[in-house]
Amino acid sequence: MEHLLNQHVKDIEISGIRKFSNMVSQTDGLISLTIGQPDFPTPAHIKNAGIKAIEADFTTYTHNAGTLELRKAASHFASEKYGLDYNPESEVIVTMGASEAIDITFRTILTEGTEVILPGPIYPGYEPIIRMMGAIPVHVDTRQSQFRFTLDLIKPYITDKTRCIVLPYPSNPTGVSLTEEELKEIAGYFKDLDIFILADEIYSELTFGRSHKSIGCFLKEKSIIINGLSKSHSMTGWRIGFLFAPENIAKHILKVHQYNVSCANSIAQKAAYEALTAGLNDAVTMRKEYEARRDYVFQSLQAMGLETVKPEGAFYFFVKIPDTIPLNSFDFALDLVKESKVAVVPGSAFSKFGEGYFRLSFACSKETLELGLGRIEQYLQKWR
Template sequence: MEHLINSQVKNIQISGIRQFFNMVAQFPDAIQLTIGQPDFPTPEHIKDAGKEAISLNKTGYTKNAGLDELCLAATNFVHTKYNLDYNPKTEVITTIGASQGIDIAFRTILEEGSEVILPGPVYPAYEPIIKMCGGIPIYADTRDTGFKITAKQIESLLTDKTRCVMLPYPSNPTGCILTEAELAEIAAVLEDRQIFVISDEIYSELVYGQKHCSIAVFQGMKEKTIIINGLSKSHSMTGWRIGFVFAPENITKHMLKVHQYNVSCASAISQWAAVQALTEGIDDALPMRAEYEKRRDYVYERLLAMGIEVVKPEGAFYLFPSIEKFGLSSNEFATRLLQEGKVACVPGSAFSTYGEGYLRLSYAYSMEILEEGCNRFEKFIQSL
């Protein structure tokens, strides 16, 4: 029966991140630097809120868009943190993680032949969803612009088929951000055009030395922007699966239909825990961010001392060093690093063809693990 499977689905590959993560299981003595998951436990007060929800039998369906209390907490959070104003009753949807938010956003706005401009290298989950919607990913090569998509690049790629521009910043895999000035230039290009923007801001609370800025704060941009966010990275709640989409009502009301028939609603237990996270835990990310910054500085300096070229990340918890000088493909390098050096990192090719020649290293691990990982990495490159 396989010949009857949707051809768009058959042509999709399992994420390169997961492929490599699965391979690592064969090397139990390897240092694992692959997965972008906080190593901090979910804060106790959030776990307690989840337990209380169970004890009080708050385990039924919620409204499709989520609990009223959570929608209010979410809109208050982005207002307080990023100066974004959304109506909690009509302009936010609680999703099953940011991933489902991305899915319903693309499925709502894309049609057959719609073009989506996105930076390369980039998180690998966007392209498959775009293609399953009949859309066409159009990559901007950001390797010579510090891994940042520019207004000039976007303008050069616009066609009459452009339906959306994807802005995933802070970036997975590079850790780069777009500054307020850089976003202002992009907004100037898009302000008067009938083009959606999907802004994936899941790492918004993990920006170092400055405040996160959203494209939606600029004149004329909120009306066309869908913001993706969630609690996985900010509150170390990956398994709770709580995300959000924020958009004007005339967009959200259509995404809500897709969401309704897709999942009905997010877990009620997780939603009650999320209310606690976004209210009493509004600044829970701050101590985690401080620790990530220390880890970033340590690994960045170690890589520079090894003679490795790498852009210093300003957000998230990844470094994306170049391994081009070693003359191996990123997959060959990562495989040998795992087999011979006993360190697991993700080959850059997992993040589109524009990631070839690079390696993604996650520093969402303890300093002890990072020190040993760097020691092994250095020993491995000395053997090449």
Template sequence: MEHLLNPRVKNIQISGIRQFFNMIQEYDNVVSLTIGQPDFPTPSLVKEAGKRAITENITSYTHNAGILELRQAASAFVKERYGLNYDAANEVIVTTGASEAIDIAFRTILDEGAEVILPAPIYPGYEPIIRLMGAKPVFVDVRESGFRLTAKALEQAITANTRCVVLPYPSNPTGVTLNKEELQEIVNVLEAKDIFVISDEIYSELVYEGAHSSIAQFPSMRDKTIVINGLSKSHSMTGWRIGFLFAPAYIAKEILKVHQYNVTCASSVSQYAAIEALTAAKDAPRMMRHQYKRRRDYVYHRLTSMGLSVEQPTGAFYIFPSIKQFETSSFDFAMRLVKEAGVAVVPGTAFSEYGEGYLRLSYAYSLETLKDGCDRIEQFLQEKI
């Protein structure tokens, strides 16, 4: 019966990050710098709110779009932090993590043959959904422009079939962000075109230089932009599965139908915890941001001292050094690091073929672990390469 399974599903692959992670499980005494998961506990106030929701039997379905109080809190949060304006009643959807928001946004705007522009190397969560829709990912190589999508490269990639551009900044895996001026240039290309933007801003609270800028801040772009965000990274809540989708009412109305048939609503218990995260615990990201910045400075300093060429990250919690000088594939290099140095990092090719020649390190680990990991890499470079 296997031949009857949907070929589009058969043709997509498990994420390269997970594949690599699973493969290295058999090796002992390995320091892992692989996972993009905050190492802080969820803030206590948030956990208490979740417990209270269970005790008080707030355990039934909620409004499909999410509890209104949470949508209001999310709307107020992005207004205060980023100057974005979304009506809680009909422009905000609470999703099961940013992952679901990505899925339902693509499923609402894509059909067969539609093209989606992806600046690469890029987070592997977009391409499979695009392919499942029979749409076409169009990768734009941003390795030579400091991993930033430029107006020129964007313009060259646009065709009559372009339906959407994904702006994944702050970036996983490179840690690069786009500032207002860089966004303005992209806006100049897009504002007169009928092309949607999906702006994945899941790392917006983890920006170390200047303030986070969103393309939805530009009035000419708001009407065609879908902003995705969530609490996984900002509040260390990956397992609670709370994401947010912000879009103009005419788009949100259609996305809500897909969301409804997909999950009905996000978990009620998690939604109550999320209200607390965005109100009483809304400053929690500041403490974590401070720690991540120290770790970024440490790892950046260590890697550059080893002679590796690396773009200084300005956001998220990843760093993406080049290993081109060693003339070996990212995969082989990462495998050797596991086997010979006892340190695990993700090969750049987990982020599309345009990640070849790079490694992704996550610094969402304690300084102690980061030191151990960097020492091992340094020793490997000195003795084995």
């Protein structure tokens, strides 16, 4: 019966991140620097809110868009942190993580043959959804611009088929973020174009040196902003995301969300409300620790002679594989596991423009980083 399946689904593959992780996960003594989630526990007061919700039998469906109290809290969060203005009654949708928000957005705005412009390298979660809609992902090479997806790079790829551009900042895998000036330039150019902007801002609370800026402040009418609590409050498994969009767009996305999941988990919504009220600044402590780890890893990589961009947000380094190593990124990562029992993510998992690099996560303890980086340094010696 396989021949009857949707060809768009048959043509996509499992994420390169998952594929590689599954291959090496059973290696004894492995130091994993692949993890894409915080290593901190969910704050206790948030967990307690979830427990209380269970005990209070808050276990039924909520409004499709999420409880109004949570939507109000999310709206306040977006306003307080980033200066965004969204009506909680009609312009905020609580989703099953940022992943579902991306899915329902693409399923609402894309049609067969339309194009989506994305920076490369990029997190692999966008392209499969685009392709399942029969749309075409158009990757733009950002390697020569320090991974910055600037207007000058975007403009040559705009066609009459362009339906959307994706701004995934702070970036997974590069840690790069766009400045206010760069965002204003993009907003000014797209103001008169019938093109959506999808801004995935899931790492917005984890920025270093400067606060996050959102394209929604400059071009609200065409922007769909995605955020959530997975990274900011270490709540990956709670699966709570937020979608912010103008009412005339959000009302249609809500229909797709309704038929997809009905509503987000009711227990998790109560925990999320606690996170965005009593825990509004829970990310601060984690961010300070990430910044210290970032500085340590950056100094270590430089001492090894490895080329990388210093992350401005998130918790990843995207590191160039030395020219002296005659292996593609997947084989390099496999060899590193085999020889030194350290796992990193091959750059090829992040589009063809990630080839020649590897992603290293610093969402792990200082001790783990020290041990892992020490093993990488020893491994590099055999190629010198």
